Amino acid sequence: MRMTIDARHPRAIRHDIRAGRLRRTTAGLGQNFVQTNLAVLPRAQAYDFLLFCQRNPKPCPLIEVCDEGSPEPGGVAPGADLRTDIGAYRIYRDGELAAEVDDIRPYWRDDLVAFLLGCSFTFEWALLDAGVRLWHVEHGKGVAMFRTSIACRAAGVFHGPTVVSMRPIRSSDLVKAVGASARFPGAHGAPVHIGDPAQIGIADVMRPDYGDAQHFEPGDVPMFWACGVTPQAVALASKPPLMITHSPGHMFITDLPNAALAVL
């Protein structure tokens, strides 16, 4: 199975999403552009969250933090509106899912701060570009995600374990896979672990906590990257009065080419 590719500029894609004409997940949309996780929190929680991201850049690579009350990510998509330009949102009250909607204008307040965090699509693009094969892409599945024994560094009210994504990588591709992803610290960067899952507290690599189980061919090695589920899980565990996120798979597509995130 192969992904459908929509090669238009992100502005055109966001326009369709805003107008309600495009409802699918964003895998394969805006193929060469940075897609991001969304987290919206009240200003009262925003300092601790910003500090948490600064202290845990691998799971929480900040791509953009909007001005208080502004839904426009001016640094990465001028003119976009984060209240309408994502296909599906989740509203959490006191850490509990309260609603799933396609427009958060009714929930918007002047004290909300929108955070955009880098996403694995960028480094997967880099891996594929480097010739590294990814089973879940070839088979139209999600990655496998696991809670680990790697503690995040706490910041104020936020603390919890690092969540990782896992991909089986051919042993002959391990070096390429490290190098290609390390160039993108804005999209989780280099892996956090290669090999034995038990060393990072994963009991059974075939039973993910989130996402889809992967398939291993002989010689494949599990490779683990910090995952954007981490900040969302950590934030919700602190039960903020209000938190808004994208729905799984419905990322925000920026105007930033993936290649622009490379450090070298």
Next chain:
Amino acid sequence: MRMTIDARHPRAIRHDIRAGRLRRTTAGLGQNFVQTNLAVLPRAQAYDFLLFCQRNPKPCPLIEVCDEGSPEPGGVAPGADLRTDIGAYRIYRDGELAAEVDDIRPYWRDDLVAFLLGCSFTFEWALLDAGVRLWHVEHGKGVAMFRTSIACRAAGVFHGPTVVSMRPIRSSDLVKAVGASARFPGAHGAPVHIGDPAQIGIADVMRPDYGDAQHFEPGDVPMFWACGVTPQAVALASKPPLMITHSPGHMFITDLPNAALAVL
């Protein structure tokens, strides 16, 4: 002229600084360890400053942000005390220099937040290690620093121009110099400009706004990196009621090896 090298572990050096036995600038101290700029602001200004650094990572690479009220940079130097472990500090009131001291315990408050920002010593170490010659190191001078026409992205009350440091680089070393510094985004990373100073608003490359004029040999090209003077200049321009910084040349020496900052 060559720098005196003190090859002890940073803990031992900080101990001597704390005890008042070591008063010199930190160039050549803790040679292979990350040295940092210090900026201390009240919590009321800390969110905007943290956001400013997030939005301007080249001039403001955050290495550590302490918990509110804590002088211990637990992530990079557990057990250290930022109130005593730097040789000289500057106290600013409403943006004006009010005092220069060697101990800020009398000024400390529960609402202060200490920021440590990466410094050019780390990428200079990488340049020298890669065989790039640096005139100012060989001649015991400071670098040349300039205000530029490159605006920082504003955050709350903080806005202003990027300040850069300039080093003459042999044209045969340009590629090496880009590569070696780009690996260290935590220490200003890759240059922001190579060549014609006028393109970034510098009228006379021989007349720096701060630091020492440099010497050009035939074939040398001016190379410009974002500079840690930027956040200090920007913060003071907003006239915060209180701001504390290190004094020029008296950096905080962390326990983090320079090599640990490399992304690849």
